[in-house]
Amino acid sequence: MNNLVIEAEVIEVLRNVFDPEIPVNIYELGLIYEIKVDPSGSVVVQMTLTSPNCPVAQSLPEEVAAKVKSVPGVTDAKVDIVWEPPWDPAKMSDAAKLQLGML
Numbered sequence: 001m002n003n004l005v006i007e008a009e010v011i012e013v014l015r016n017v018f019d020p021e022i023p024v025n026i027y028e029l030g031l032i033y034e035i036k037v038d039p040s041g042s043v044v045v046q047m048t049l050t051s052p053n054c055p056v057a058q059s060l061p062e063e064v065a066a067k068v069k070s071v072p073g074v075t076d077a078k079v080d081i082v083w084e085p086p087w088d089p090a091k092m093s094d095a096a097k098l099q100l101g102m103l
Contacts, residue, residue: 001073003037010035010043010074013067020056024099026064030091033082041075043068048087057081 014027026032026047034046045064049057061079068077089102097103 001041003039006037006041006043006071006073007035009071010037010045010068013071014045014064017060017063017067019050019060021050021054022100024092024096026060028093028096028099029087030093030096031087037074041073043071043074043077044080045077046080046082048082050087052083 011027011032014032015025017026018024019026019029019031022029029050031049032045032047034044036044036046038044045068047061047064049060054060061081065077065079068074068079089097092100092102094103
């Protein structure tokens, strides 16, 4: 399967993962920094959290990995949590800002 197709489907499943404190999906929140798909179908997602003290710091990456693994053509999924650059509300999409009344 084409890597771009897999990446698009990964983005779609990530739109079904929500931050428990903010009623917006993690993709629109800007928590996903990078998605890499290698030719074997292995996916690495680089993401951050809204705060290092986020109550789902353990469970959210596991949920992301499980959702990514459910995408057809994905052979493996790894989630790397990064803190640089730090997340801030400017990283949110316009749709997320609109949903939160920030536009």
